[in-house]
Amino acid sequence: MSLVTAIPANLELAHTQLLHCELCEHRCGANRVAGERGPCKAGTEARVFRHRVECGEEAELVPSHLFYLSGCDLRCAFCIAEANAFDPSRGRPLTRDFFSSAVAWGRDQGARNVQWVGGEPTIHIPAILDAMQGVKNLPPIVWKSDFYGTPAAFDLLKDVVSVYLADFKFGNDECANRIARVTDYVRIVTRNLKRVALESDLIVRHLLLPGHYECCYQPIVNWLCNELPYVKISLRDGYMPRWQAARLTELATPLPRGDGDRARHYAMERGLNVLE
Numbered sequence: 001m002s003l004v005t006a007i008p009a010n011l012e013l014a015h016t017q018l019l020h021c022e023l024c025e026h027r028c029g030a031n032r033v034a035g036e037r038g039p040c041k042a043g044t045e046a047r048v049f050r051h052r053v054e055c056g057e058e059a060e061l062v063p064s065h066l067f068y069l070s071g072c073d074l075r076c077a078f079c080i081a082e083a084n085a086f087d088p089s090r091g092r093p094l095t096r097d098f099f100s101s102a103v104a105w106g107r108d109q110g111a112r113n114v115q116w117v118g119g120e121p122t123i124h125i126p127a128i129l130d131a132m133q134g135v136k137n138l139p140p141i142v143w144k145s146d147f148y149g150t151p152a153a154f155d156l157l158k159d160v161v162s163v164y165l166a167d168f169k170f171g172n173d174e175c176a177n178r179i180a181r182v183t184d185y186v187r188i189v190t191r192n193l194k195r196v197a198l199e200s201d202l203i204v205r206h207l208l209l210p211g212h213y214e215c216c217y218q219p220i221v222n223w224l225c226n227e228l229p230y231v232k233i234s235l236r237d238g239y240m241p242r243w244q245a246a247r248l249t250e251l252a253t254p255l256p257r258g259d260g261d262r263a264r265h266y267a268m269e270r271g272l273n274v275l276e
């Protein structure tokens with residue numbers, strides 16, 4: 001199925017989610033059309049708090065035109081976009097007209113793709129599909145996500161997304177619950193990674209957290225080695241304590257010097273494809 005036919009077909013289904021939302025694994029069932037709000041606090045409208053062409057991403061993606069949507073289903077204590085990420089009323093409405101002219105602007109700037117980021121774009125799939133429907137010659141779509149979406153959400157993205165950029169943040173459920181307030185994290189994220197690896201290009205990104213080498217980083221690498229050994233992994237070692245990070249002792253300081261090299265070595269030694 002081409003993008004041209006995939007978007008309208010998925011859009012109709014996506015709108016039914018707004019009546020009883022199970023787009024993310026909170027599965028709260030909110031009727032967002034009737035004004036009910038779940039943990040993400042999102043309504044029917046998506047809002048863009050920033051869009052720009054960036055070159056700081058993985059080399060194969062840049063220049064990339066990033067659209068930052070407000071609202072998120074996670075509450076990571078170290079979030080770097082906290083005010084915008086957790087308040088879906090921030091930013092300008094994502095309308096077809098706005099998106100269409102923004103994409104044209106991005107193309108003029110040399111962007112190779114459109115990248116949806118958040119907050120978390122999964123909670124806004126209906127509005128995103130709607131906005132994209134209005135654009136002719138849409139560039140390839142990159143989906144940067146926390147991968148806490150449901151199978152139904154990923155069904156809606158099938159034949160729409162070219163590259164998934166997955167934030168695999170925690171290597172065990174206890175850390176995920178303590179830091180990001182989500183449950184059953186590892187089972188959900190690994191299920192989704194295995195699925196999309198069969199459907200599209202996949203890059204797994206991991207932000208190294210201070211004090212979480214053994215409990216989070218190593219289990220993630222070990223899982224990838226066993227289940228997706230060919231996957232590309234992108235390691236981020238620029239952690240800085242933000243938002244409520246100071247309430248968790250080990251997250252109150254930057255990543256210790258040398259931890260990035262140690263982590264890179266660990267993954268490469270196990271044969272993983274570590275991106276520069």
Ligand code: SF4
Nearest residue numbers: 021024027028038040
């Ligand atoms: S996306 Fe929001 S409304 Fe939908 S299930 Fe998740 S928390 Fe609930």
